[in-house]
Amino acid sequence: MNILILGSGGREHAFAWKIAQSPLCDGLYAAPGNAGTAQIATNLPISYNDFEGVAKAVLEHNIELVIVGPEEPLVNGIVDYFESRPELSKIKLIGPNKAGAQLEGSKDFSKNFMQKYGVPTASSRTFTAETLAIGLEYLETLPLPIVLKADGLAAGKGVIIAEKHAEAEQAFTEMLVDGKFGAAGNKVVVEQFLKGIELSVFVLTDGENYKILPEAKDYKRIGENDTGLNTGGMGAVSPVSFADANFLRKVEEKVVKPTLHGLKSEGIKYVGFIFIGLMNIKGEPFVIEYNVRMGDPETEVVLPRIQSDFAMLMASTAKGTLNDFEIKISPQVAVTTVLVAGGYPGDYEKGKVITGSDKVEDVHLYHAGTTFNGNTEVVTNGGRVMALTGMANSLENAVHKSQRAAQVIQYEGKYFRHDIGMDLIRYND
Numbered sequence: 007m008n009i010l011i012l013g014s015g016g017r018e019h020a021f022a023w024k025i026a027q028s029p030l031c032d033g034l035y036a037a038p039g040n041a042g043t044a045q046i047a048t049n050l051p052i053s054y055n056d057f058e059g060v061a062k063a064v065l066e067h068n069i070e071l072v073i074v075g076p077e078e079p080l081v082n083g084i085v086d087y088f089e090s091r092p093e094l095s096k097i098k099l100i101g102p103n104k105a106g107a108q109l110e111g112s113k114d115f116s117k118n119f120m121q122k123y124g125v126p127t128a129s130s131r132t133f134t135a136e137t138l139a140i141g142l143e144y145l146e147t148l149p150l151p152i153v154l155k156a157d158g159l160a161a162g163k164g165v166i167i168a169e170k171h172a173e174a175e176q177a178f179t180e181m182l183v184d185g186k187f188g189a190a191g192n193k194v195v196v197e198q199f200l201k202g203i204e205l206s207v208f209v210l211t212d213g214e215n216y217k218i219l220p221e222a223k224d225y226k227r228i229g230e231n232d233t234g235l236n237t238g239g240m241g242a243v244s245p246v247s248f249a250d251a252n253f254l255r256k257v258e259e260k261v262v263k264p265t266l267h268g269l270k271s272e273g274i275k276y277v278g279f280i281f282i283g284l285m286n287i288k289g290e291p292f293v294i295e296y297n298v299r300m301g302d303p304e305t306e307v308v309l310p311r312i313q314s315d316f317a318m319l320m321a322s323t324a325k326g327t328l329n330d331f332e333i334k335i336s337p338q339v340a341v342t343t344v345l346v347a348g349g350y351p352g353d354y355e356k357g358k359v360i361t362g363s364d365k366v367e368d369v370h371l372y373h374a375g376t377t378f379n380g381n382t383e384v385v386t387n388g389g390r391v392m393a394l395t396g397m398a399n400s401l402e403n404a405v406h407k408s409q410r411a412a413q414v415i416q417y418e419g420k421y422f423r424h425d426i427g428m429d430l431i432r433y434n435d
Contacts, residue, residue, distance in 0.1 A: 012075050036050070037054060041384045107298045111298075112157055112158060114195055138179070208301070220311045243427045279300050283296070360384045371411070409426070
């Protein structure tokens with residue numbers, strides 16, 4: 007079959023890399039893709055939010071399966087768009103419809119959903135500009151720190167953890183009155199702070215059946231030892247040593263099953279990935295958030311550990327035959343180090359020539375924010391530039407491979423964290 011991947015990040019390059027290995031894949035396309043996907047697929051210069059452009063490309067290239075990488079087109083209703091057009095209705099998409107995408111698209115919806123279906127999560131209340139005064143009073147009653155979340159999509163930057171009441175009140179007012187996060191902050195969810203160890207569990211469902219994919223831990227802060235501003239992710243590790251079989255059983259029984267039951271009860275046929283952001287608190291799982299797609303950079307450690315044919319796995323999901331598919335998982339450890347542009351997550355420059363890719367050995371190299379300049383040189387084109395995944399039989403060796411490769415790649419302003427996975431090495435000791 008011909009397959010189209012929507013997106014342009016490391017996640018989408020990892021999808022393309024895995025799908026290109028399958029005999030099931032005849033033609034592989036990425037929209038808009040990056041310099042990495044261009045090496046194994048045909049890049050189409052189409053925005054993933056241009057539904058009409060995507061539809062035209064799908065018909066032109068006889069695409070049978072579309073894998074939606076980022077959350078934005080899902081929240082905007084790309085699945086509903088395809089279903090509404092008779093000539094597109096037979097094309098399969100991996101990703102939920104607009105109703106299902108609310109799990110990520112609205113923090114208020116997802117918190118109400120969790121409470122309704124008994125999914126363990128932090129206590130919370132939602133406020134609007136009209137209830138600002140009540141919200142400010144409520145903040146005064148809460149223990150510190152206090153978590154504030156913009157209700158809608160805010161490019162991963164809509165969460166503030168306030169260490170002081172004055173800081174919480176200022177951020178709360180900036181979100182609701184000053185429009186700090188635009189329309190995404192028209193509602194603000196105020197949440198109890200959970201103290202524990204964070205990880206992510208990934209579920210793939212065809213609407214009836216499900217498979218749990220390898221879990222992962224990512225590193226969100228720009229600085230080492232988890233300091234500084236939040237980013238889209240500076241690295242990831244899979245498997246996660248503090249998520250033993252007993253804990254993962256609890257996740258399945260207390261989180262995965264009630265979530266899927268809740269979606270069915272709401273009349274939502276959900277086909278695609280559910281990313282469950284979790285906190286492990288003394289061996290008990292609590293949900294921080296849902297995402298309606300695979301994580302990035304978590305995909306870059308999860309996919310290398312899946313030994314089964316990934317295109318067949320996607321096709322089984324689309325056809326509703328996921329129960330018949332056996333997923334084989336490698337016992338090896340995968341560690342990803344992300345290279346970013348200087349200044350990220352603040353202002354950064356693009357167009358810096360990247361060298362050393364041909365000298366990288368014994369890792370999976372995934373392009374993220376890259377493109378070609380006029381001379382066919384690969385240049386930086388985003389905040390997160392590349393992800394380098396090392397695999398080994400031990401966490402220490404996987405860390406070493408990933409970090410060594412991160413040092414080989416060169417471009418002006420390159421930055422990466424040197425401590426990815428080190429906390430887990432200390433935890434294991």
